[in-house]
Amino acid sequence: MVQQVHRALEGAEDLLADLLDISKLDQQAMVPDWVMTDVAALVEGLGEEFEAIAANAGLDFRIRKIPAMVKTDQRMLTRVLRIPTQQRLSIYSERSDFACAEIKA
Structure with a gap:
């Protein structure tokens, strides 16, 4: 449980960094680093x-x-997947079903 709470706090910190980097990307001050990514592991x-x-x-x-x-x-x-998930978790306080993203191969 302590490890999960620690990961959640790191996630909140990452969220702030994410918002900053997304703004840099929007301003073309950041170049994407294209790599092959395992979506299942990322999720x-x-x-x-x-x-x-x-x-x-x-x-x-x-x-x-x-x-x-x-x-x-x-x-x-x-980051693109983390932000809407974080927002929905902060909104919902009772059992609710929602899909953040569905990616089909």
């Missing part, structure tokens, strides 16, 4: 980050790992 990492937050809010949080490889800026894709 699993995000799931671990948000499990403690969801549990504290009384939410049933699950992820669906879909095996896929994509060429993307891994850090930016993580």
Whole structure:
């Protein structure tokens, strides 16, 4: 549990950095780092980050790992998925179903 809370706090810190970097990308002050990325592993990492937050809010949080490889800026894709997930976890306080993203290979 302590590890999950620690990951959640790191996630909040990352969220602030994410917003700053997204603004840099919008201003073309940042160049994407294109690499092949395992989407299932990326989503699993995000799931671990948000499990403690969801549990504290009384939410049933699950992820669906879909095996896929994509060429993307891994850090930016993580950020794009993290932001709406963080927002929805802060909004919902009771069991609710929502899909943040569904990626089909």
